[in-house]
Amino acid sequence: MSEGGTITPETQIKELTEKLEEETERLLKLYAAYEQQEAELRDTKAEVEVLEKEIVEREIEKESLEALLTEKDARIRDLEMKAGKSSKQVEHLEPELQKMEEKFTREKDRLGKVFSIAEELDNDLRLAVIELQTRDDWYMEHMSLFEDLNKAIKRRYEMIEAAAEAERQSQHMGRAIAERMEEMVEARAAEMTLDEASEIESTDDSPAASPDATDAETEENEEDEWNWSESVLVGVMEKNGITDRDAFVEFAKSYDMDGNKYLKGSELGAAAVDFVAKDAPAPAEEPAEEPAEAEQTSEDKEPEVVWRNSGNSDGNQ
Structure with a gap:
């Protein structure tokens, strides 16, 4: 600025340059603040997202816990009902328990008796095994006698079967002979008619017979044929x-x-x-x-x- 109060261009440029530098510095500060705010905003958004996820997870946990609580309440009610029923059943089953204890005592005594009987049977079985072994030894010593007896019995049955077969054959032969005799009787009956016819012819050929006698004999022979x-x-x-x-x-x-x-x-x-x-x-x-x-x-x-x-x-x- 000059002495007369006028502003020279150099001064004006200098002032403008200073203002530009100030504004530039201010703008840089604002930009830095903006970037800082933007970074903080991003961080805040990330935190918000994390918090929202946590809220969702908490809601899920809350719902699952509520479901668990509901299920537990239902189980508790069921258990309480079962406990009540069990208590009632215990009251009713106590007499049955006493009866079962009495039955158990009786069955225990019975089992003891059965066990004693089983021991006796085991002893008898051992004695029987010894007796059977002794009998087998005796049988082995006398086996030849039993074999001879078996052969004799087989021979007896064979003789009986042979006699029965001979009897059947004789009956069959008897029936065959009877049938043959019947056939011979029938053949003889047929021959009788032929003999009667030959007698009629012989009477016709005899010269000494009279006509009346011949006719009478012929009629009789004809009647005899029926x-x-x-x-x-x-x-x-x-x-x-x-x-x-x-x-x-x-x-x-x-x-x-x-x-x-x-x-x-x-x-x-x-x-x-x-x-x-x-x-x-x-x-x-x-x-x-x-x-x-x-x-x-x-x-x-x-x-x-x-x-x-x-x-x-x-x-x-």
Whole structure:
């Protein structure tokens, strides 16, 4: 500044420079303070985050503790209830305990008796083992005798089986012989009819016989050729209520279906049905079943064959 009060540019520049330096220094101080504040703010934020995490953890711990407390309270209540029940059960079970103690005492005494019996049985077992060993020794000494006895018993059974087999064979042979005899009897019965036919031929060839005698003998031989079972005939007649024997026999000859001139039970039964039906005015259905029964009866009785001819039967009557 000059003496006249004017400000020179140098002075003004100098003042401005000083102010700039002051403002710069102040700005640097403010920037440093700002950085310091910002660092403190970051630290504060970090502390806040840590504190928030701690708060969350504390809340979690608080909730878990509350849950534990609730669970403990529930357990305590359950334990108290169980304790109450147990006390009541103890009151009720004390008499049972006394009974169990009495039972235990009795079972203990019983077990002692059982143990004594077991000792006695053990002693008896030892004696039995000794006796068995002695018996085995005796058996080993006399084994040959038992083997001979076993062989003799086997031989006895073999002889019995052989005798039984021989008896069965003899019975079989007896049945075979009986069947053979029956076959021979049947064959002989068939030959009898052939012999009668040959006798008829011989009578026809004889020159001394008269015509009337020849006709009579021929009729008799023809009548002799018809055969039947007398017991079956009588049974069929009685079953159907037939009394005229000769008429029924003549009527039944037409029912010889096989043509062997032997009236079987079935043929006699069929003839009896028709013989009764021809005389009855109105035959009922039920009597028709009776000849079938008579037929069965006659067939059952048919093995009892009595060989007769019409001439002999007339003579017997």
